[in-house]
Amino acid sequence: MPPETVPMPRGMRADFAASWPVAAAFLAIGIYWGSFAALVPVLKARVGASDAEFGVAMLVAAVGALMAMWVAARIDAALGRRALPAMTAVLALAFLLPGLATTVWAFALAMLCASCASGALDVLMNARLSEVERRTGRSLMSLNHGLFSVTYAASALYCGVARDLGFGPVVILAALGLVSLMLIRAQTRLTVERPPAGADEAGRRGLALLPTVLLGFIILLAYLAEQGTEGWSALYLERGLGARASGGALGPALLGLTMGFGRIFGQTLVARIGEVGLMRGGALLAACGGLLAALAPTIWIAYLGFALLGLGISVIGPMAYALAGRDCTDAGRARTIAEISVIGYFGFFIGPPIIGFLSEAYGLGTAFGAIGFSILIVPLVLLPLYLRQRAGKLISLRR
Template sequence: MRIGQDILASRGPAAAFAAMGLYWGGFAALVPDLKSQAGLTDEGFGLAMLVSTCGAVAAMWAAPVADRHLGRAAMPLLGLATALAFLSPGLATGWWGFALGMALAGAAVGCLDVVMNARLAALEVTRGRPLMNLNHGLYSFVYAGSALVTGVSREAGAAPLAVFSGLGLVTLALVVVMATSPLVQDHAARAAKAAVSAWPLVLPGGLIVMIGFLTEQAAEGWSALHLERNLGAGAAAGSMGPALLGFTMGMGRLFGQALAHRFPEPAVIRIGAGVAAVGALLAGFAPAVWVAYAGFAVLGLGASVIVPMAFAFVAARVPAPQRARAISHLSVIGYAGFFLGPPLMGFLSGLFGLGAAFGTVAVILALIPAALVGWMRRGA
C-alpha cells in the first residue's frame, strides 16, 4: 500500500509526531489531576500555560539553527528533551512549578515541531507525494490512544508523574527510530538565499495554523474538564473527550491524505473550518454527555485538515532556498495558538463558563473561511 510506503519513507518525522502525540494526549487526559495537584483555578491554569508560550516561541526561532548544526542528531535529542521536560509538570505542586515545567515542555516540543515539519516538507519535495496529512494523522491516532490509556490509568489511581514516566519509556523506542532514519537534505534550500519575501504567504498561513492549533488545544485541554464538571462524567468517561477528538482527527487526516490528491488545499481548509465551528458549538452547549461526544467528534473531523493543509500549501509555494526558514516562521506564528487556547479558555470559562468558551472558539474558526484563506491565496 502507498500509505505503508509513505510511513516507511517518513519514519523519522513520523516517530517524532508519535512522541508528541503521546505527551499531548496524556497531558490532555491529566488536566483535571494536574490542576488539582498544583492547586490551580481555571484562570491560573490558563495563565500558567500562557507562560509556557515564551519557551516554545523562543525555541522555535532557534530550531533552524539547531537543525543545521545537529543534523541527524536533532530529532532524537529533542525527543529525549521532551521526555525529560514533561516530568516537571508531573512533579509540580504550585503555580510557579507548573508554569516553569510547562515552559520547559513547550520549549522542547516547540523546537521538535519545527524540525520534524521541516524534515517532512523536504521529504514531500523529494518524493513528490503529500505526507503532511498522513503524519499529522499519525499524531492524532497516537494522541487518542495515549489519552485513553491515561484515562484508564487515572481511574486506577496513577499519579501524573507515573503516567509521564511511562510515556517516557515509550518515547525512548521512538528516539531510536528517529536516530536510525535516513536524513533527507533539501539541497536546493542550502544553495542560496531567495530574493523574494515569503511573508505575504507565511503570515496568513501562520494565522490559519494558529487558529487550528488554538482549536485543537482548547478542546484537548478542556474537553475532559467540561465533561466531568458540567456533564457529570467520571475520569474514564471524561478522558473519552480528548480521545474521541484525537481519533476523529486521525481519521479526518487520513481522508485528507486522499483529498490532497484531488482538491486544492484552500477549499479543504474552508470546509474543515466550517465543520469544526459547528462541532465546537455542539460540544459547548451539549445537554448530555453523548451530545458532547458527538460535538467533539465533529470538531475533530473538521479541524483535522486545517493545520497540515496550511503547512503543505505554504511549503509547496515558498522558494526552495527559503523553505526551512518559512516553516520555522509559520510554526512560530501557528504554535502561539497551541498555547493561547488554554489561557483563552481559562479566562472565558472563569467569566462565562466553558460552554461560552467553546462558542468563542467557533467564532474564531469562522475567520478562516471568511478572510484568511483568501488572504493566503493572494499571498501565494
C-alpha cells in the first residue's frame, strides 16, 4: 500500500514515507521468515528429518547468519548503494533452496545459504535505516521493526492458505520472489552517503568496545525474553494452567501480535519521550509482564502477562539500534550495527535452553519470573552505564 493511502497519524505517515526504501528490506526479511515458519512441517517431512536432525540444520543456519553479520560491513563497503537491493535479490534466490532440498544435509546447506543472505541483509538494512534517521532527524527503528513483525505474520498466514489450496513450497516461495522484485525496485531509490575516502580505521570502527558490548547485551536480553517466551509459553499454559491446545497456542500468538503493535505505535511515543525513555518504559512493562505471567493464578492473567511482555520488549531492540547508529561515526555505522547484532542474536539461541534448564530445576513459573527480572538489568545497569559513557564522551573511537 503506498504511503499516502495508509490510514496513519500524520507524523507516522511522514515516517513511513521517509523510510520506505529501507522498509522494503524489512518487509522482504519478514516475508521469507514468516513463510519459512509456516512451511516447516512440509519441509521437515520432505527431507525426512528427525527432530534432532532438523535442530542441527537450524543450528547450521544460525551459524551462517552470525558469520554473514561479521562480513556485512565489507559487503557494504564494496557495493555501496547497491548492497541493499543486491542482498535482497540473493535472499529471494537463497530461500528457494530449502524448498528444493530432498535430503537432510542438502536442507542444512540450503538453510546455511538462506541464513547468510538474511544475516547480511539484517545488518545492512539497520545500518541504512540509521543513516536515514541521522539525515532526516526522525526516529524510525520502531516503525520498521514493527513492519517486519506484521509482514512475518501476514506471510505465515499466506503460506497456510496456499498449503491448504495444495501448492508446494517451491511455488509458494517463487510467488514471494515476485514480491521481492517489486521491493528491490523501491530500494534502488535510496541515497547512500559514503564516508570520506580518507576515513581512518578508528573512524571506521564507530563505537568503542564497552558501548558496543552494552548495546549488544541490551539486544541480547530482549531477544532472549522474546525467543524464550515463544518457545515455552504454550507449554506453560497447557501444563501449568490447564489450557487446551488452542489456548496454549494463544500465548506465543499474543506475544507476536503485541510486539508488532508495540513497535508500530511505539513510533508515536518515541517522538515524545525519546529512545532512552521508551527503552526504560518498555523494560519496566516487560518485567511486569514476565512476573505477572509467572505468578498468574488463571489462564487469563497469564495471557495479560504475555501481552505486556510483548509490548515491553518490542521496543528495546529497535531503540538500541537507533542509539548505536546515532552515536557512532558515519564511516563506522555498518560495522557497529554488525557487532551489536552478533552479540544480540545470541539471545535467540540461548533463550529457549536457558528457560528449559530453569524449568527443569525450578519450574516454568520461576523461569518466566527470571525473564522478568533479567529485563530489569536494562534500565538499572546497562542503559545507565551506556549513558555514562556517552556523557564522558567515551562512545566513539573517533575523537
